[in-house]
Amino acid sequence: MxxxxxxxxxxxxxxxxxxxxxxxxxxxxxxxxxxxxxxxxxxxxxxxxxxxxxxxxxxxxxxxxxxxxxxxxxxxxxxxxxxxxxxxxxxxxxxxxxxxxxxxxxxxxxxxxxxxxxxxxxxxxxxxxxxxxxxxxxxxxxxxxxxxxxxxxxxxxxxxxxxxxxxxxxxxxxxxxxxxxxxxxxxxxxxxxxxxxxxxxxxxxxxxxxxxxxxxxxxxxxxxxxxxxxxxxxxxxxxxxxxxxxxxxxxxxxxxxxxxxxxxxxxGGKNALIILDDADLDRAVSNGAWASWLHQGQICMSAGRHLVHKSLAEAYAERMAEKARALPVGNPFTEEVALGPLINRVQLERVRRIVDDSIAAGARLLAGGPGQGNFFNPTVLDRVTPEMPAFREEIFGPVVSITAFEDDEQAVRLANDTEYGLSAGILSPSIERAKRIADQLNVGLLHINDQTVHDDGTMPMGGFGASxxxxxxxxxxxxxxxxxxxxxxxxxxxxxxxx
Structure with a gap:
């Protein structure tokens, strides 16, 4: 009773x-x-x-x-x-x-x-x-x-x-x-x-x-x-x-x-969302926002690295920053918001450190950053390189980290340049081209023309390496x-x- x-x-x-x-x-x-x-x-x-x-x-x-x-x-x-x-x-x-x-x-x-x-x-x-x-x-x-x-x-x-x-x-x-x-x-x-x-x-x-x-x-x-x-x-x-x-x-x-x-x-994971030069920009931005900002990025499958072809990288970064500034952040129990708080202050300070250290190393902050209490606004970092913490570390926070690539071979090298191997997404209308890239990625979960965050209880879930x-x-x-x-x-x- x-x-x-x-x-x-x-x-x-x-x-x-x-x-x-x-x-x-x-x-x-x-x-x-x-x-x-x-x-x-x-x-x-x-x-x-x-x-x-x-x-x-x-x-x-x-x-x-x-x-x-x-x-x-x-x-x-x-x-x-x-x-x-x-x-x-x-x-x-x-x-x-x-x-x-x-x-x-x-x-x-x-x-x-x-x-x-x-x-x-x-x-x-x-x-x-x-x-x-x-x-x-x-x-x-x-x-x-x-x-x-x-x-x-x-x-x-x-x-x-x-x-x-x-x-x-x-x-x-x-x-x-x-x-x-x-x-x-x-x-x-x-x-x-x-x-x-x-x-x-x-x-x-x-x-x-x-x-x-x-x-x-x-x-x-x-x-x-x-x-x-x-x-x-x-x-x-x-x-x-x-x-x-x-x-x-x-x-x-x-x-x-x-x-x-x-x-x-x-x-954990440091998952790559690969956006090829023929991808639809509107759909790419929608997928990227969901993959990094859903539940404040506190998901092992979140897109920790947005690898974008150089022909789209600037426009993609600008559109992501616009979206970040428009998303409401607040108490999800009392307000209609897109993002709630991080789990505690310890996690917020970890996210802040990764963002600050990456900016100090040359990344460009386009939107976001910490708010009041445990709230961290949806954040966009552009011009992220493999030497930066935003590229290397699992952030577990609402951060879009953008790295440009020149060709498919470089995209594969960047995606595999991590100890993790959980999830990856590839956006392109050319299925054959995306499949060639997919076949070279060291991940346990792979999605062509979709983002990195998926969970279905009837499918095998798990990763390679440090994942x-x-x-x-x-x-x-x-x-x-x-x-x-x-x-x-x-x-x-x-x-x-x-x-």
Whole structure:
């Protein structure tokens, strides 16, 4: 009853009153539980107001949750597949019925505009139905065998999957990982980003509790580095799925390797949007604005480099600057705006440093820069060269960085001149020419005549190089990530061996 009341009380749930939401000073682990690591205060980026106070998980909390999840997983995979699928379908119905409330949490907790928040909700509903559909898919192969024996290769779950998710798209990125893991028969211990623990996990815990997911199958433990390291090191957790920065991903990968655990790393990007000389300028500007300014550029797939043919570069830069100056920036919960705030002051100062250092190195600022509080106006930097921070570093802010190129060969060299390899877009009416360029790019996601930001739960998502370790989320790739092969043979009677 408490869960239902929280989810239906729109006006009072999204504020700092501790009486309404059941996660006040708690996490989800066998029910709403007081965690032993203290509490985390969640602030609204647009205003600095306190939105919630949730529990902070300690190493001991992770240990208890992992042990309970391992015990619960055996019962989950033993359930009839119809029952597992029904849990996901019931959860999808609940998400749809509470969409307005979930949207408000995403907007206020992440600084997102409403359109972006609604996309997250729609995507999670889609992923829930996909998780239900997985239950009727074949889980193995019949292999060749001699005589009267039977030889099978079957997909079996890892057991318990530890999931660590980021702040930028918390509802969908949490849903993407935990739903795939659960659908494949695993239990999950989730550590959402401490800046977005409600939309990054606690809302889903409430929904799954009401949908009838078995107890202890999902644990949501907000926390910091201590909880994250405990998750990776815990002996009852067989796999780690991490989405976040490359710097943190390297540390998690190293720690998981020491414990011989499977690890799926979906990391950062410095993605190139390549605009050829025959591209339509109006459409190029539209694609470029979306790719760099959607959610204030806080997306791993954002276009970090706009590579524009020299014949279009000046006009493109001017048009982007005009658009930047026209876009409204403000509190997306109370105003109709195009851009909201960055997640916090630390991120704003990082964006400011990259922009300032690039200007000092010779880049030309055409529009934008920091505003009040956590707001950073849509920014355009022209004449960016490969030596500048705006070309090299993942900015994670609303910055269009423009570099001109002379021919297709130079465009390819510039696009590949990065340690990252996540996403790329190529704009040109010549499909054959664009395809030749595409075939030379070192990226996991590639879009001809579209921009760099795409996410579809039914497609393999992931990157090369510093953008990941070759792991993929989505559709058929979920079988590779969240299960492992097991070979089984069956004979009518044991053979006699000549020894």
């Amino acid at each position: 408490g869960n239902k009341r929280m989810l239906e009380t729109k006006g009072s749930a999204v504020n700092a009153t501790s009486e309404v939401h059941p996660w006040h000073c708690k996490g989800w682990s066998g029910g709403w539980t007081t965690l032993s690591g203290g509490t985390i205060q969640v602030e609204e980026p647009a205003t600095g107001d306190l939105l919630a106070e949730v529990g902070r998980a300690s190493t001991q909390d992770v240990r208890r949750a992992a042990r309970a999840a391992r015990a619960a997983q055996h019962g989950w995979i033993a359930l009839p597949y119809q029952e597992r699928g029904a849990s996901f379908r019931r959860a999808a119905t609940l998400v749809e019925s509470r969409a307005a409330l979930i949207r408000d949490w995403i907007v206020r907790e992440t600084g997102a505009v409403k359109l972006k928040a609604q996309f997250e909700i729609t995507s999670v509903v889609h992923l829930l139905h996909e998780a239900a559909a997985v239950q009727t898919q074949p889980r193995g192969l019949v292999l060749p065998a001699d005589g009267g024996s039977l030889s099978l290769a079957r997909r079996v779950p890892h057991g318990v999957v530890g999931v660590i998710t980021p702040f930028n798209f918390p509802f969908i990125l949490t849903g993407r990982a935990i739903l795939a893991a659960l659908a494949m028969g695993n239990a999950v211990v989730l550590k959402p980003d401490p800046r977005t623990p409600v939309s990054g996990g606690l809302l889903l815990a409430s929904i799954f509790a009401e949908a009838g997911l078995p107890e202890d199958l999902l644990h949501v433990l907000p926390g910091d580095v201590e909880a994250g390291e405990a998750l990776v090191a815990d002996p009852d957790i067989a796999m780690i799925s991490f989405t976040g920065s490359t710097a943190v991903g390297r540390k998690i990968g190293a720690l998981a390797g020491g414990h011989l655990k499977k690890v799926a790393l979906e990391l 990941g370790n070759g792991s993929r989320h989505g559709g058929p790739a979920n079988w590779d990530e969240f299960t492992q092969w097991q070979w089984m043979t069956i004979k009518e009677k044991p053979p006699l061996y000549p020894l």
